[in-house]
Amino acid sequence: MKDKLFTWADNRIYLIIMALMVLILAFFQPIVAFIMALVVGYMVFYTHRKIEEKNRELTKYIEGLSHTFDSAAKHAIFNMPFPLSFIDDVGNVTWYNTPFLELVGGGDVLNRSISELIPAFNITELSRKKENEPLDINYMDKCFKVLPNFIEGKGSFAKGNITMLYWVEDTDYQHLLKMYTDEKTIVALINVDNYDDVKNSTPDTHRPMVLAEIDKVISSYFGKYNGLVRKYENDKYLVLVDHNGLMDIKTKRFDLLDQIRDLNMGNTIPITLSIGVCQAGKTLLDSYRNANAAIDIALGRGGDQAVVNIGNSFDFYGGKSKAMEKRNKVKARVIGDALRQLIDQSGMVFVMGHKNPDMDSIGSSIGVMRAVENRDKKAFLVLNGENPSIRNLMDRMRQEAPELEDKIINGEAALEIIDDKDLMIVVDNHKPSLTEAPELLEKTNKVVVIDHHRRGAEFIKDPVLTYLEPYASSTSELVTEVLTYMSAETNLTKFEAEAMLAGITVDTKNFSFQTGVRTFEAASVLKRAGADTTVVKQLFRDDFSTFINKAEVVRSAKMVFDKIAIGRLEVTNDDSILIAAQAANELLNINDVEASFVLSKLDDKIHISGRSLGNISVQLILEKLGGGGHLTSAGAQIEKLSMNDAEKLLIDIIGKFLKEGEKK
Template identity: 45%
Template sequence: MDSRKLSRIFIPKAGFYLWVIFFLIAVITFLKPLVSIPGYILFVFLVIYNYKSTHIRNREITKYIETLTFNIDCATKDTLLNFPMPLVLAELDGTTVWYNSSFKGIFQNDTVQQETVAELVTDLKPQMTEGDSINISSEVTINDRHYSVLGNLVKLDDSNNEESIIVMFYLVDNTELINEKQRFEDNKNTVGLIVIDNYDDLMQSMEDSVRQQLLAEIDKKVTNWISHTGGVLKKFERDKYLCIFAFKYLHELEEKRFEILETVKEINLGNKIPVTLSIGLGINAPTIVENLQNSYACIDIALGRGGDHVVIKDGDNFRFFGGRTRELEKRTRVKARVIAYALRGLIDQAPSVLIMGHENADIDCLGAALGIYRIVKNRDKRVNIVLNHSNANIDAILNKMAKEPEYNNVFVGTNEALDLITKKTLLIVVDTHKPGFTEAPELLKMTDQVVIIDHHRRGADFIQDAVLSYQETYASSTCELVTELLQYVEDRIRLTNIETEALYAGIVVDTKNFIFKTGVRTFEAASYLRRQGADTVSVKQLFQNDLKTYITISNIVKDAEVVYDNIAISICPSNVKGAQLIAAQAADQLLSLAGLVAAFVLSYHDGEVVISGRSLGDINVQMILEKLGGGGHLTVAGAQIEGVSIQDAKKMLKDAIYEYIDSLAKE
């Protein structure tokens, strides 16, 4: 027997005692009947007394409970009616059951009130678990006031009828907290650097008498641009400004697309070239110093993209504005000579050299690598070129090299390169500056000696801590830059026919036969290669197409879709050999059609979609393809997208084009 049940037997109860008395009287009656008569009289008295006292006690308890319940109900009602926070009860279909005066007071009309309650219930339903009570929390804005919504959803009975479930919402006014937080955000410091990125060229193009007048006009326009922010502007070098202003003004500057970039171009005081600025802004860093460091990094990227850019660094993210001006060719070769001397010193100090381009190497990449190969070879250093596989872009050159004993064992794959590289190995990266685009990104982590030679506009992702970087966006190609280095690294260097043809071919391909991005130095580089023995006819033969390829290109052009009346998009068939090269040629061919200013051709290569973009200069294909993870130049750019179908990639490309065109419309 349960011990708790056993214990109840011994709990004193009036009824139990009466039964004991009755038993004892019965025993007395059996022994002495006359003696039991007073006992029966006493027993009847006790029964009557017990009944009356029990009845009175039960009535008092009932009255107490009724009074207590009434008091609780009154307290509950008073609490609900006078609750200081807005309170509302609702059903699961969004119907308002009851609300207090505080809740009604925050609305201007009943329609908005009912809509708000319905939205709160709708947000709650995905969280609901049948049979359980849950707590909810969300944020809502009503009539410019901010509220935290706290609530509870409770099932009132065991049935599945939704009407048995009531939702109670409490609204906590957080307006002051939110406003204070916003004031804090608005008043955070934005630190920026402004650079006149063509200062030297401007000064050389003007008479001494008007130089100071030009600088004064630039100062005036920059000061007027920043003055409405109430910030600080300080010119600390002849061509550099430091500015600090409140974060709340940045959105306004972005909305106006940083109009200062176009404003300074209107300055005309006899300068033969337009004034362009590069602006770097650091935001949301913990300290002003870190924001300043970020602004310096932004300036490096802006200048690496050819200037006329605004670059904003927010944490690890970058935003870009501007970049509508073509890069200006630098007439002086001082930098080329300095880089050549520095490169020669690094080569002499290194025990060995590895040369690496980008994956899926093109002729500009291979030509530049061969030019650097000749420089290193003439310094009597061991040198190899990292190349994992060939492709249609470089097959013709590689076939020629295979016939020359001098180039035996020149090329190594990634695994072999990892065995050769040490911390002191000089790794020269050509035709790219992005770690993820290189032939073997892991090599970058294996050495402290990295050199970059590239002509692409710098993106947000670039190789960090290079010991030497020669990145000139004005150049037509990396082959042009390497050709200039060849002229300064040694007095008399002799190139082989294959090397001269590869370098010349790289310039021809990237300039589209000396049409795009062709300056005086481009022709000078081509002239040097011609003197070295480059055969222009042989180079032309490298790019000859057979009839089948020509028909394929024609079909791609024929099937092109035109958006915005002047931008063509087409797709290269997936079963075509050398699809990536054919896509690039088709994009070039599309630009020869009247009325088109830009063209994009998509192809499928090694499990990823490759996009080739071309432009006549009115459309910045680099900025469009950067939205898809690519890069390049104003007129020539590319992108590679993994894990999507070619139709999905086309849709992504269209979205990027629409976004770019919309941004132009806002300027």
């Protein structure tokens, strides 16, 4: 009776009072009390009958209301204007309404798998959805947002649940969205990388034909995709094309790069383009700015490629040719003057390379330290620890230049003393996450970047000075050039010159790769400063165990795709990365090997060292794994994968890379 509106409990207090009055009256007037007891009894009987009647009426009313509600709910479900279905925990249909039956084309639907009826429906994907989180399904040229409602269980698709699926069609919206997206204006900027070189090296009789052909090829290429091309400088173009056209161009992987490179109208050197595209701009002005940022990255990576800015990330196309060496030294002179002024205007100067530094990182850092000392400023080298790659150099430093060791501090010590008046110079790296101490970059507003790697999507924010030259052999080469323009006398000590020469030597593989005229000019400057090539060679000597492990990697390496060698260093020690890099270099000495990759394990990560003779870009391959580097030398690190899984992933990426090359 507790759930009813009228109960005896509601009148309990009155009955108790009347009973007490009868008892008191019985003590003084028994006859009157007897009469009163009869009256009270009648009142109790009458009240009980009235309560029962009221309760019966209330019950009939509630039952009638429930029946009406159930009928309305059933009517609403059965006659819902959009498809509705119930499935069990394995995805079998347990109930459906008429619109759902019409959707799947009629027939026997009950107890059949929803994935069988609608192939686009993914049960696994449904299991990841929350209550009313839509699942997008395309079926029979229609688009649906399927909203799951979990009737049993605790709000997820699990065993024992019955899931109600609401099929809400949004075909018109999706078509409208596609139409809007396809017609959205895309801004692209194009630079002819080597316009002056092509112009000056082409005979006078052919020069007008070559320059006209460049315009013609670019205009006709984008004309096929309804694009508008406007030339606003001799070597620069602005392109407007719709999103649909961009998707077609991306499908063909910007084959304009190949068409221009293959152009032969009397020019003696290949013509290359850099293309910057913004795919995710909100306004035309915003798109133009983002396209500018994209073309800066393309130029920073050496040109001959397209970079598509899609908001929070970048897509890269091309970049398979070697960066052309620029013979103009004006930029080096300008950088030298600007760096001298920045050092003079700063308090202290901090120099920082990348994590797990190599000879080039340390050598270029030592060169920058010399530049700072020449300006009578206090300098510190940020280094969190030694590794086998630089151990021999650091041991020689302790013997020949102990004063330099006193200027080496770790990231924590640097963080305590640096302020916004100090200057931070980052060498041999441009990615904040790969620096020795990324938090230092937030402590000062003045950051200089000197690097020779092709620019990646991640870049130090707002540096006051950037010297990024991917054509250079090494950062040590760039620093040597800058030193010669900063002052009449470089004042390099013998040890400093040998450290920088070691940096050039390691990145050029003993002057055999990525070596240009300016590389030898820089080496001659260091040689005049007292660098001894015999001493430099001794810095690369290995101990016996390192030599044996390197030999074992080469012995156990295997060939894939007939021209790529893959080796594995099964031994885990502090020298793993060094051994992997050296083994990758050794594998290139084998006939028919055009590129090599060596996998090693260190600190729960799989490290991959890639080397190439130049026909295959190991940089583009390892960028797919989050790494980077150069056309002929690159590296990457993979987390949460075993050695076997990492090797399979690498082989798969190499296969896709080679397939894209064959399509061209």
